[in-house]
Amino acid sequence: MDFPTLMQTRRAVHHFLPGGGLTQTAYEALLRVVAHTPSGYNAQPWRFLLVTDPAVLAAVQAAAHDQSHITEAGSVVFILGDMHWQRAEKARILRQWREIRGLSDAQLQSLQASLEKERPEAQVREMTLRAAAMASMSFLLAVEDAGYASCPMMGFSQPRVRAILQLPERYLFGLMVAVGTADPEKTEPPLPRKDVSALCYSGLAEHD
Ligand SMILES: Cc1cc2nc3c(=O)[nH]c(=O)nc-3n(C[C@H](O)[C@H](O)[C@H](O)COP(=O)(O)O)c2cc1C
Numbered sequence: 001m002d003f004p005t006l007m008q009t010r011r012a013v014h015h016f017l018p019g020g021g022l023t024q025t026a027y028e029a030l031l032r033v034v035a036h037t038p039s040g041y042n043a044q045p046w047r048f049l050l051v052t053d054p055a056v057l058a059a060v061q062a063a064a065h066d067q068s069h070i071t072e073a074g075s076v077v078f079i080l081g082d083m084h085w086q087r088a089e090k091a092r093i094l095r096q097w098r099e100i101r102g103l104s105d106a107q108l109q110s111l112q113a114s115l116e117k118e119r120p121e122a123q124v125r126e127m128t129l130r131a132a133a134m135a136s137m138s139f140l141l142a143v144e145d146a147g148y149a150s151c152p153m154m155g156f157s158q159p160r161v162r163a164i165l166q167l168p169e170r171y172l173f174g175l176m177v178a179v180g181t182a183d184p185e186k187t188e189p190p191l192p193r194k195d196v197s198a199l200c201y202s203g204l205a206e207h208d
Contacts, residue, residue: 021074
């Protein structure tokens with residue numbers, strides 16, 4: 001499928017066939033594609049968590065306004081951003097920029113200072129969520145390209161789902177994605193998008 005068609009045909013699917021969730025093999029194939037998502041410093045501050053256990057899916061659904069497509073899909077993937085990426089990724093980042101990009105000692109020192117900088121928590125959150133959002137969109141497109149259907153979701157209680165998954169606070173929820181096989185008899189009409197004219201920002205004058 002060409003890229004414009006992929007973008008135009010992807011849907012947030014709410015009706016899935018039973019037994020059509022992701023297998024471990026399919027999941028890993030998706031991650032090999034999604035791994036190519038760009039990130040600041042090439043830090044790749046994301047983690048993915050696949051849930052297929054019906055009991056865990058049911059618990060997540062209960063913490064997500066009982067949205068039934070969670071258990072129906074058969075699998076859910078959480079895209080997580082690691083708030084500790086500066087510490088966790090520093091050595092790898094410096095090594096690759098030295099060995100692959102050939103940065104000079106002075107450039108490496110400046111890169112190291114930037115990686116060691118104490119940033120306000122709000123800024124770290126913003127940077128981490130930006131990266132997780134980038135990976136999330138890659139994931140949705142990779143899922144579509146692989147012939148699965150998905151529903152991106154944030155309508156859930158983050159504290160409750162965090163407790164269910166026993167997820168440490170350092171990981172932020174980028175997105176939860178229900179992944180499965182679409183029920184062809186329950187397709188939903190596409191939701192319209194804004195016209196290009198409404199997308200183009202034309203300066204402060206438009207707010208007068
Ligand atoms: C961040 C985010 C959160 C969303 N949360 C939910 C959700 O909790 N439940 C749901 O059914 N759909 C959810 N959606 C799906 C949107 O409703 C859907 O993407 C949007 O209406 C456009 O429809 P489309 O994806 O089919 O083009 C979410 C989408 C995004 C990007």
